[in-house]
Amino acid sequence: MPPSNILPLINENTANEFRMEDYDLDPVTGFLPSTPPLERLPGTFYEPWEQLIDNFHDLILTGRFRSSVDKMPVLDTSCLATPAEYRRAFLVLSFLAHGYVWGSSEKISDRLPACVAIPWVKISDHLGVAPIQNHAAVVLWNWRLIFKDEPFSLNNLSTLFTFTNSLDESWFYLVTTAIEGCGGRALSSIITAINAVNVGDNNQLLRALKEIGSIIKEIIEILQRMFDKCDPYVFYWKVRPFLAGWENEDQLPLGLIYEGADNNDEFGNPIYRKYAGGSAGQSALIQALDIALNIEHHPTKFEQNSGNECTSSRINGCSFSNNALKCPLNKHVKSQLPYLHKIRQNMPGPHRRFLEDLTKVANIRNYITSKVNYGSIRAVSLLDKIEDVNNLVQAYNDCLIQMKNFRSKHLQIVSAYIVIQENRKSSHVKSILPLNEDFGANTEEIQSATKKSTTSIKMLRSIKGTGGTNLIPFLKQMRDETVAQEIMDPIE
Numbered sequence: 001m002p003p004s005n006i007l008p009l010i011n012e013n014t015a016n017e018f019r020m021e022d023y024d025l026d027p028v029t030g031f032l033p034s035t036p037p038l039e040r041l042p043g044t045f046y047e048p049w050e051q052l053i054d055n056f057h058d059l060i061l062t063g064r065f066r067s068s069v070d071k072m073p074v075l076d077t078s079c080l081a082t083p084a085e086y087r088r089a090f091l092v093l094s095f096l097a098h099g100y101v102w103g104s105s106e107k108i109s110d111r112l113p114a115c116v117a118i119p120w121v122k123i124s125d126h127l128g129v130a131p132i133q134n135h136a137a138v139v140l141w142n143w144r145l146i147f148k149d150e151p152f153s154l155n156n157l158s159t160l161f162t163f164t165n166s167l168d169e170s171w172f173y174l175v176t177t178a179i180e181g182c183g184g185r186a187l188s189s190i191i192t193a194i195n196a197v198n199v200g201d202n203n204q205l206l207r208a209l210k211e212i213g214s215i216i217k218e219i220i221e222i223l224q225r226m227f228d229k230c231d232p233y234v235f236y237w238k239v240r241p242f243l244a245g246w247e248n249e250d251q252l253p254l255g256l257i258y259e260g261a262d263n264n265d266e267f268g269n270p271i272y273r274k275y276a277g278g279s280a281g282q283s284a285l286i287q288a289l290d291i292a293l294n295i296e297h298h299p300t301k302f303e304q305n306s307g308n309e310c311t312s313s314r315i316n317g318c319s320f321s322n323n324a325l326k327c328p329l330n331k332h333v334k335s336q337l338p339y340l341h342k343i344r345q346n347m348p349g350p351h352r353r354f355l356e357d358l359t360k361v362a363n364i365r366n367y368i369t370s371k372v373n374y375g376s377i378r379a380v381s382l383l384d385k386i387e388d389v390n391n392l393v394q395a396y397n398d399c400l401i402q403m404k405n406f407r408s409k410h411l412q413i414v415s416a417y418i419v420i421q422e423n424r425k426s427s428h429v430k431s432i433l434p435l436n437e438d439f440g441a442n443t444e445e446i447q448s449a450t451k452k453s454t455t456s457i458k459m460l461r462s463i464k465g466t467g468g469t470n471l472i473p474f475l476k477q478m479r480d481e482t483v484a485q486e487i488m489d490p491i492e
C-alpha cells in the first residue's frame, strides 16, 4: 500500500486537509524524526551541556555530578535554530536534570538549578511538552543507525545516550524505538482506512484493516524481544529510578522546584512542579491505534476516587482553570481525564494535536457497525454484500485481538520487570505473589509465585506505575476496554 500522507480531516472548524508534516509526522518514519536525531549540538555555545553529557557516567560514579552541574552557566536558548537542535537540547537537559535529581549518592534533590531549569522549561515550551524526561527524549530522539547505508531495523540501531551506560538500558530504549519504526506504515494504513470509510470503499477498508492487524502483530514480536537483552533486575534497580518523575512520587512528595523558571508564591515560598516521569505509555503510536480502532479508555477507579486535586494547589491555592494540559505549574484542580489522556502532556505538542484531530475523524468502527443490521433476517443494508460486511467485522475484530495480545504481552513484561522485582524488596511476600493467566507465567520464578493471598493481592494493587497509576488494575483495565469494542457477528 503506498504511503498516504493526507489526513482527511473535515471537522466543524475547518474543511481543509491536514498534512502529516503539520503534525511533525513522516509517512515512512511515523512519530520518529524523518532523519536520524542529532548526535551533538553544533558549534561551541552549548559545549558546557554536551561536555557534562560526555562525562556524565564518570561524574555520577565519583559523586561529582551535582557539583559540576552547579558550576554550569545559564545558557540562552536563542542560539538553537532547527527542530532537530531543539530535540537534542531537550534530550541533553532531561538527562542532566534527572541525573541531578536522582543520580547522586547524596540525598535526592528537590530543586533543579537555574542553569538546567531555565533553558529546559523554555525548550519544553517550544516543543509543546512538559519539562520532564519522556518517551520522546529516550526513544524517539535517542538513536542512530550503526551502518548508515543499511535500513532502520533493531539490528542496525544504537542509542545516543543512557543513564547507566549499560547494554540493558540501551536495549530497553531500542526495542521501543524499533516499535516506533512501525509507525509510518501504521499511520498510512489508518489514514487509508479513514479515507476508505469516507468514500465507502469496502475493499480498500478491508485491505487497510488487514495491514493494521499485521503491523500490530509485528509490534508484539518486537516487544517480545525485550527479554533478549534487557535484564529485569538491571531495568528495575538501575534504570527505572532515573526515569522517575515528581508526581505521586513518595521521595518528592511536593514535587520539584525549577529554580529561576518560576516566581515564588504570594507567601514567598518556592513553587513546586509535579510531572509524571518517562514511560512508553507516552507512545503516540499505541494511542493512535487505539483511537483509530475506537478503543475508549476511562479513568480507573483509583483516579475517580483520588480526589483529583493536586498537592500544589492545596498548598499554594489555584487560579488556573480546569485544564491539565494548559496549566504550566500543575497548579490546578485536575480534570477527570483518564491517565492515557493526561500523559499526552508528555508528548511533543504536534503529536498530541494529531491524536486530538484523529479522534475527531476516527469513524471505522461506526462505519462497520452501521452496516450490520442486528436482529434482522438480512444482516446488512441492501447496498452491501453480507460476505463483505462479515469480512470487515472479522478484520476489525482481528485488530482488536492483536491490540489485546499486545496488552497481554505487555502485562507479562510488567510482571517480570516490575512486579517480581518489587516483590524482591520484601522476601516474606515473595512466596505469596498471586499469579494467574494474566501474568503469562513464562518464567519459573513467576510460576513459583502462584499462591494467592489477601496480603499479596493488596501488594499488587499498590504497585505504582510511572505516573502513580495502580499498575496491574490499570493495565488490566486497558486490556478489558480493548476487548469491549468487539463487534458482534451479524445474524445471517
Ligand code: HEM
Pocket (backbone or CB within 6 Å): 172, 175, 176, 179, 223, 226, 235, 278, 279, 280, 281, 282, 283, 286, 287, 407, 410, 413, 414, 417, 418, 464, 465, 466, 467, 468, 469, 471, 475, 478, 479
Ligand atoms: C521493560 C519494558 C517495559 C516496562 C517495564 C513497562 C512498564 C509500563 C508501566 C509501569 C506502565 C504503566 C503506566 C506508566 O507507568 O506510565 C506502562 C504502560 C504502557 N506501556 Fe509499558 N513498559 C515496558 C515496555 C513498553 C513498550 C516497549 C511499549 C511499546 C510502545 C510499551 C507501551 C506501553 C503503553 C501503550 C502503556 C499504556 C497502557 C496501555 O495502553 O495499555 N511499554 N508500561
